[in-house]
Amino acid sequence: MNIEQELALRTKEIDSMIARYLPREEGYQKKVIEAMNYSVLAGGKRLRPMLMQETYRLFGGKSKVIEPFMAAIEMIHTYSLVHDDLPAMDNDEYRRGKKTTHAAYGEAFGILAGDGLLNYAFETALTAFDLEPGNKNIARALKILAEKAGIYGMIGGQTADVQASGAGLDETQLDFIYRLKTGALLEASMLIGAVLAGATKNEQRLVEGAALDLGMAFQIQDDILDITSTQEVLGKPIGSDAKNEKTTYVTLYGMDQAKEEVESFSKRAVGRLEELVVKNEFLVQLMLYLIHREK
Numbered sequence: 292m293n294i295e296q297e298l299a300l301r302t303k304e305i306d307s308m309i310a311r312y313l314p315r316e317e318g319y320q321k322k323v324i325e326a327m328n329y330s331v332l333a334g335g336k337r338l339r340p341m342l343m344q345e346t347y348r349l350f351g352g353k354s355k356v357i358e359p360f361m362a363a364i365e366m367i368h369t370y371s372l373v374h375d376d377l378p379a380m381d382n383d384e385y386r387r388g389k390k391t392t393h394a395a396y397g398e399a400f401g402i403l404a405g406d407g408l409l410n411y412a413f414e415t416a417l418t419a420f421d422l423e424p425g426n427k428n429i430a431r432a433l434k435i436l437a438e439k440a441g442i443y444g445m446i447g448g449q450t451a452d453v454q455a456s457g458a459g460l461d462e463t464q465l466d467f468i469y470r471l472k473t474g475a476l477l478e479a480s481m482l483i484g485a486v487l488a489g490a491t492k493n494e495q496r497l498v499e500g501a502a503l504d505l506g507m508a509f510q511i512q513d514d515i516l517d518i519t520s521t522q523e524v525l526g527k528p529i530g531s532d533a534k535n536e537k538t539t540y541v542t543l544y545g546m547d548q549a550k551e552e553v554e555s556f557s558k559r560a561v562g563r564l565e566e567l568v569v570k571n572e573f574l575v576q577l578m579l580y581l582i583h584r585e586k
Contacts, residue, residue: 474506
């Protein structure tokens with residue numbers, strides 16, 4: 292399997308699917324919709340919807356009911372980036388090689404676009420009921436989406452991250468931030484895929500654990516790239532962690548140990564999937580590729 296070719300093909304397919312769910316740019320609220328669509332269509336790996344789709348396929352899912360949730364998770368991820376880039380947060384002007392939303396549309400519309408994407412994500416996910424009105428797993432998937440994006444998930448991690456800026460953190464605090472800020476939406480992606488496909492409770496537990504380990508490895512690799520990469524390759528400013536005086540695995544343990552932690556978490560993530568009876572080779576290769584990415 293050529294992972295890069297497969298990744299490009301599936302990303303293109305997901306891009307087309309997500310575009311069909313975006314709101315039409317019309318009416319008095321046209322400008323905020325333009326800012327929302329600009330943010331989503333600015334590019335990206337589409338990691339979360341792809342993980343969701345592949346986990347759904349892992350457990351035999353074949354319905355289009357997964358698609359509204361794939362679009363919704365990407366909208367939530369995008370809104371988090373839009374707000375993360377704001378002057379009150381990281382104050383970054385480039386994301387995915389393009390101007391950030393607030394840099395392109397102004398700070399007010401950066402805030403409103405993020406708010407709009409969060410709300411529209413749930414409007415989109417709820418359309419799954421139109422596809423399969425009798426599917427009880429849809430309600431469970433919606434609950435996962437809400438929890439993992441909220442104060443006990445991504446927002447909780449972001450809150451701890453903001454509070455910690457400029458302060459020294461220990462491993463327990465740093466792990467809490469990584470597991471919620473980065474890991475929560477990855478858990479939501481894979482767990483929703485498993486739930487909608489009818490996976491058992493034990494299978495769901497293994498998938499959620501794999502996603503958590505993936506999130507840790509992914510974030511530590513991000514710490515490494517913030518130091519070793521370039522803006523041209525990464526698509527966003529490097530040195531952001533140092534600029535914002537953030538504690539990372541690299542600052543806490545050094546570069547060599549940080550790389551060892553990436554390997555440790557990645558092996559554990561794949562190991563959890565290998566405990567399953569069902570198999571999806573592309574899902575495993577995708578996880579390894581993303582963990583060891585260069586951008």
